[in-house]
Amino acid sequence: xxxxxxxxxxxxxxxxxxxxxxxxxxxxxxxxxxxxxxxxxxxxxxxxxxxxxxxxxxxxxxxxxxxxxxxxxxxxxxxxxxxxxxxxxxxxxxxxx
Amino acid sequence: xxxxxxxxxxxxxxxxxxxxxxxxxxxxxxxxxxxxxxxxxxxxxxxxxxxxxxxxxxxxxxxxxxxxxxxxxxxxxxxxxxxxxxxxxxxxxxxxxxxxxxxxxxxxxxxxxxxxxxxxxxxxxxxxxxxxxxxxxxxxxxxxxxxx
Numbered sequence: 001x002x003x004x005x006x007x008x009x010x011x012x013x014x015x016x017x018x019x020x021x022x023x024x025x026x027x028x029x030x031x032x033x034x035x036x037x038x039x040x041x042x043x044x045x046x047x048x049x050x051x052x053x054x055x056x057x058x059x060x061x062x063x064x065x066x067x068x069x070x071x072x073x074x075x076x077x078x079x080x081x082x083x084x085x086x087x088x089x090x091x092x093x094x095x096x097x
Numbered sequence: 098x099x100x101x102x103x104x105x106x107x108x109x110x111x112x113x114x115x116x117x118x119x120x121x122x123x124x125x126x127x128x129x130x131x132x133x134x135x136x137x138x139x140x141x142x143x144x145x146x147x148x149x150x151x152x153x154x155x156x157x158x159x160x161x162x163x164x165x166x167x168x169x170x171x172x173x174x175x176x177x178x179x180x181x182x183x184x185x186x187x188x189x190x191x192x193x194x195x196x197x198x199x200x201x202x203x204x205x206x207x208x209x210x211x212x213x214x215x216x217x218x219x220x221x222x223x224x225x226x227x228x229x230x231x232x233x234x235x236x237x238x239x240x241x242x243x244x245x
Contacts, residue, residue: 011153012146012149012150012153012154013146013164013165013166014206015164015166015167015201015203015206016154016162016164016201016203016209016213017153017154017156017162017164019206019209019210019213020156020162020213020216020217023210023213023214023217024217040206043150059153059156060191061150061151061152061153061155061189062150062151062153065150077191077192078156078157078158078191078192079156079157079217080156080157080160080217080220080221081157082221
């Protein structure tokens with residue numbers, strides 16, 4: 001059994017924007033047909049939690065605040081553009097089309 | 098709880114005139130204070146959050162979701178909606194200018210999830226989003242938001 005991927009949705013408070021991001025990422029996961037879970041984090045806890053994450057997704061306005069992490073980061077400008085988000089996640093996880 | 102439960106017509110405003118983004122957040126926050134769902138200091142919390150972290154609350158072209166922490170004065174999980182006229186820049190290059198605001202007051206991590214899901218549905222549906230952006234009456238807004 002392969003381990004499911006851990007995706008971290010990061011926003012300022014970990015309550016509104018990242019929740020919206022998680023809702024969109026859940027659709028992306030379904031679309032890509034991958035086994036992954038999305039956890040929420042606020043900007044202050046993100047770096048610690050990022051150690052165990054396979055992918056970090058956040059607003060393009062917050063990307064500079066994440067700091068140095070090993071996991072790839074996807075920066076989102078329009079949270080409602082599901083096609084763009086899907087492509088960004090696909091490319092960051094190096095999935096084949 | 099769904100949008101209809103969290104966002105009654107008393108917390109919907111049209112033609113809100115705001116000089117700048119702070120003014121816009123104050124206006125939508127005022128709807129929450131006046132209906133007793135947040136304390137006055139929650140408005141300052143929403144502004145401080147956006148100042149500290151930047152305009153990441155502008156989540157899509159024309160749409161901002163100002164919010165702060167539960168402990169910043171939320172009394173009841175709730176939403177407020179304001180349509181700005183004219184639109185206002187928040188400093189988010191990709192998504193400015195902001196036309197509509199959904200302010201969120203969350204008590205915890207779960208009560209507002211259903212309503213956020215509905216908001217995401219509305220914003221990703223081009224027809225419904227156009228209707229919301231072009232609404233000139235409160236009825237048109239509630240029709241679009243409540244889906245009835």
